[in-house]
Amino acid sequence: MIPRAGLLREIAAALAAAGLETPEREARALLKAGLGLTDVDLLARAEDPVTEADAARLREMARRRAAGEPLARLSGRREFWSLDFALSPDTLVPRPETETLVEAALAAFPDRAAPLALLDLGTGSGALLAALLSxxxxxxxVGVDLSHGAARQARENLARLGLGERSAVLVGRWAQALAGRFDLVVSNPPYIPSTDIAALDREVREHDPLLALDGGPQGLDAYRALASALPGLLRPGGRAVLELGIGQEADVAALLAAAGLPADGPARADLAGIARAIVTRPA
Structure with a gap:
């Protein structure tokens, strides 16, 4: 058997040879995920042995990581808003910039005790909906997704987080499966222009579901559908918070305004300074 420290060095060297930018950090993350360890475990118990079976499994994970598969796909889990989510091939890997939508929603509805009716269109793993319910x-x-697999994964995540009794997940195209109105509608829709898909990072284009990425020729198809649906979904005083792709704020704001949903000020920027969350409400 090989000690943890030795396996860590071996995997870091393999990842460095594959050209990964931060091989030591990646190797630590891989061992933590693969063995259920903490940073303290890796430091304080570096000489603990790793079984041959676990070592073989971790070497295979490292091989797949070197080939471009994201760590979240290898482990099948990702943290979002300090909550743990299981992933499936039908769901996007939740990204930190999407937390900007949660921040924007909390700013729009500061009363945490409010009995809000929430809707997440294109719920994927259920990350946005779970964060808001928490x-x-x-x-x-209510979460809605066109993908049966994504809807199933969202239900499982919500139930495991203790939110199953305060949520429902439906399969449908945007609002077609719905009747009723909501205080808050959120969505991280597909917004990548079809012609840009091939230029995405390999981790995204080869491992995230195309259904959740491809926004049509200009990346605006989902926003057109949302602009058409939102007036019939929002209660008086309601808000919609939509994620934006880079450089899309003006186009999306125009689509929403034309539907009677003017932007409630400039879009909220993410930590990189990119306009990420547009907030709108019925005029």
Missing amino acids: EYPNAFG
């Missing part, structure tokens, strides 16, 4: 303990939320 912040609004008296809210009820």
